[in-house]
């Protein structure tokens with residue numbers, strides 16, 4: 001029997017659940033990736049993520065060829081391309097790794113129906129997560145809505161079912177790959193209509209493996225260092241997890257080995273917990289797809305966010321990193337220049353937009369979606385709703401980040417700010433967090449003119465904080 005493996009966000013040829021299953025259940029496996037024109041057409045031509053996918057496909061094709069197979073790459077609408085390719089190659093089944101985003105779920109349901117009408121099977125298997133939204137449940141059998149008990153249940157399930165981390169080998173079953181008809185002919189970026197340019201990270205399976213290897217050396221200190229944006233503490237694997245150039249089972253296995261051997265220090269435990277956050281938000285999105293457009297807590301859907309020309313001007317200042325709050329502006333500059341933002345700064349900038357500027361979290365969420373290399377609907381939506389206090393966190397809405405104390409605490413020396421806001425590079429560690437409070441003589445000495453070299457604050461934090469307390473307070477009263 002022939003099968004078609006349709007790669008989507010699982011761009012690797014090792015520890016791959018669907019590929020393993022296809023190879024072990026058919027005689028001849030063809031592999032395809034489709035550049036989905038409905039997703040690509042609206043993107044800016046200079047998109048780092050498309051470049052990352054493009055480079056990762058070259059590495060995937062090379063690895064498949066090393067194993068005796070090859071990758072077919074098409075451009076178009078998957079709902080048209082896949083059924084016609086399956087017919088052309090006489091495949092009885094199309095295999096995929098399950099995707100839990102609402103649009104993907106809908107597309108896959110339509111695909112299954114189209115293929116069924118042709119007499120073919122559509123086989124979707126879990127791969128993107130260790131446990132999907134139906135596997136970690138409360139005692140009453142429902143989904144969790146708070147992270148800590150979810151994490152406890154997740155870890156308990158893993159202890160009871162260690163085979164959830166079993167690898168799905170590919171190379172041992174490589175004789176079932178369909179052999180290539182000729183040399184590689186993948187489309188160039190120009191043929192796809194996209195610009196060449198820098199990659200967000202070394203792409204492909206080798207890029208992920210290299211990052212992970214280097215991260216393991218830093219892992220023991222991760223628990224302490226992860227909150228400080230000036231330190232190179234986190235793994236930077238998010239873009240690889242997004243596009244599946246690494247396997248989450250492989251990452252969890254390695255973290256647990258280090259945890260068990262004691263070599264990972266407390267870092268391994270903290271890092272594992274971040275991977276569980278990823279699955280928590282994927283579960284929330286799968287179980288509550290309405291969060292894409294609405295507050296997780298319906299009571300917060302009627303919050304009256306600021307709108308109009310003044311709010312638009314503040315939003316533009318936030319996007320462009322000109323709020324006058326150095327740590328916020330440094331985070332936005334990192335995002336705008338690299339497509340990455342440190343987790344602490346995602347929290348600080350999201351809190352600033354919603355709680356200091358009074359702007360709807362959905363606007364910030366959309367901006368991040370446009371810019372982030374690792375953009376993941378579930379984590380981005382979860383992170384934004386967490387920051388806006390409309391989501392499923394245990395933190396009450398009246399706890400509001402202070403952008404100056406966050407800066408003093410998490411960038412105490414000002415190193416991160418100096419890197420991303422060069423206008424403030426001459427300010428010292430004590431001066432850089434709130435330059436508008438400095439004496440004019442000191443500013444003159446440092447050759448910084450506020451309002452010219454660097455903006456004055458667009459809002460005053462204490463007043464903004466009071467407005468936010470009122471905004472949320474009004475809501476409570478009307479409940």
Ligand code: FAD
Nearest residue numbers: 234235236237238274278343346374375376379380383384
């Ligand atoms: P590490 O610290 O090395 O963590 C390892 C992995 O765990 C990450 O790669 C990621 O897959 C996962 N992870 C870590 N923190 C979180 C978290 N809080 N929620 C969910 N998963 C997590 N992450 C994304 O992958 N895509 C997004 O679009 C995204 N948007 C966010 C928006 C906001 C407002 C906030 C507060 C957080 C967002 N995050 C998002 C989570 C987090 O900031 C990034 O995963 C992390 O910064 C990526 O860096 P890293 O790979 O070095 O992480």
